[in-house]
Each structure stands twice: as structure tokens, then as C-alpha cells.
Amino acid sequence: MNYIWLGLMVIALVVGAINGRIDAVTKAAVDNAAAAVEIALGLIGIMTLWLGIMKIAEKGGIIRILSRAIRPLARFLFPTIPSDHPAIGAMLMNLIANWLGLGNAATPLGLKAMEELQKLNKSTDTATNDMATFLALNTATICLIPMTVIAVRAQLGSANPFEIISTTILASTCATIAGVTAVKLLQRLPSIKKSDPNHQENISPSKEEGHHVG
Numbered sequence: 001m002n003y004i005w006l007g008l009m010v011i012a013l014v015v016g017a018i019n020g021r022i023d024a025v026t027k028a029a030v031d032n033a034a035a036a037v038e039i040a041l042g043l044i045g046i047m048t049l050w051l052g053i054m055k056i057a058e059k060g061g062i063i064r065i066l067s068r069a070i071r072p073l074a075r076f077l078f079p080t081i082p083s084d085h086p087a088i089g090a091m092l093m094n095l096i097a098n099w100l101g102l103g104n105a106a107t108p109l110g111l112k113a114m115e116e117l118q119k120l121n122k123s124t125d126t127a128t129n130d131m132a133t134f135l136a137l138n139t140a141t142i143c144l145i146p147m148t149v150i151a152v153r154a155q156l157g158s159a160n161p162f163e164i165i166s167t168t169i170l171a172s173t174c175a176t177i178a179g180v181t182a183v184k185l186l187q188r189l190p191s192i193k194k195s196d197p198n199h200q201e202n203i204s205p206s207k208e209e210g211h212h213v214g
Contacts, residue, residue: 039155066096077137077180078130080120087116091134098138101147110138123197129187136183140175143168 016025074081074088081087090113097106117131127135146168153161186192 039152066092070095077133080128081117081130085116085120087113087120090116091137094138095141098141099144101143101145101149106138110134121197126195126197129183129192129196132187133180133183136179137176140179141172142176143172 012025013022016022070092071088074092078088078091090109094106094109094113097109113134114131117128117134121128121131144165146164149164149168150161153164187196
């Protein structure tokens with residue numbers, strides 16, 4: 001990413017110099033830097049509001065109720081993870097935060113979920129199929145209330161910042177279906193199935209030597 005950003009800056013400077021508009025490039029950089037600060041400050045209020053609501057819901061047990069409601073789906077998506085393992089709770093909390101469009105709140109929960117999933121991983125350098133499935137869900141999750149985008153639209157003076165809700169739900173639902181379908185189909189490929197550290201063939205005990213192989 002650093003190389004990409006550096007490349008974009010170099011291209012902008014070169015094109016500006018060739019066209020004799022280097023002053024315009026400098027002005028645009030300064031103006032947009034100021035705009036970025038204004039947008040970020042405008043997000044503080046609405047993000048604080050929804051993070052507070054999320055915390056109240058967690059303390060009040062609402063998050064726990066929602067987690068229990070979607071546990072059957074979690075068992076389908078992550079069949080090898082014990083239903084009472086801490087990873088399940090962390091993943092569900094992450095998904096719920098993403099559903100509410102709270103990306104900043106979802107990030108630490110996602111990291112916690114990966115940390116718990118790693119405890120079930122028999123390898124330190126290879127992701128399990130459950131990790132890949134969770135990553136696909138986290139990346140292309142359904143978003144019911146895109147609060148961050150709504151806040152940005154409101155900050156920039158949109159006449160109706162909430163009008164994107166329906167299209168966001170449709171787009172994110174399609175992305176989720178595509179992501180989960182792709183990861184589940186790829187996991188059926190023999191090469192990927194064998195590369196999963198938690199695959200049964202990779203952890204079958206050796207009766208003669210009394211240890212795990214693979």
C-alpha cells in the first residue's frame with residue numbers, strides 16, 4: 001500500500017509539472033487535507049453515539065440474545081469450532097458490529113476472533129478453513145445500517161443521507177453470498193482441503209508411533 005500511495009503522489013506531481021499546474025496540485029493536497037480533518041471530526045459524534053449504544057446493548061444482554069439467535073448459522077459456517085468456544089462469541093460480536101456499520105467497533109472484535117481461532121489452529125503459518133470463512137464474512141458482511149457512510153454524507157451536506165440504506169443492504173447481501181459461496185467451494189478442492197491444518201487427514205494419530213503426523 002505504501003508503494004501505491006507513493007506512486008499516486010509521484011504521478012500527480014509529474015502530470016502537474018508537465019501541464020504547468022504544480023500549484024494546483026499543491027493547493028488540492030492542502031484543501032483535501034483540511035477537508036479530511038473536518039470529515040473526521042464530524043464522524044466523532046455519530047460514532048460515539050452508536051458505539052455507546054453498542055456498549056449498552058452488550059451490557060444489557062441484547063448482544064448475547066442476538067448471538068444465541070444466530071448460533072445455528074455459526075455452527076453451519078464453522079462446523080469444526082465447539083459451540084461454546086470463545087471464538088464463536090467474538091465472531092458473532094464482530095458480525096453484529098458490521099451489520100450496524102460500526103467498522104471501528106468491529107475491528108478489535110475481529111482481531112479477538114482471529115486470536116481465538118488461532119488457539120484452535122495446529123499451525124502457526126497457515127490459516128484454517130474456519131479462519132478463511134470468517135475473513136470472507138468480515139470482508140463482505142451484510143450491512144443493515146451503514147452509519148459511517150451516512151455520517152460522511154450528512155457531514156458533506158447530503159439532502160437525504162439515509163437513502164443509501166436499501167442499496168447498501170442489497171449490495172452487501174450479494175457480496176456476502178458470493179464470498180461465502182466462493183470460500184465454501186474452494187474449501188472442497190483437494191489441494192486446499194489438505195492444506196487446512198485442522199483437516200482430519202492432517203491430524204490423524206499414528207498408532208505405531210503414538211504421535212500426530214501431517
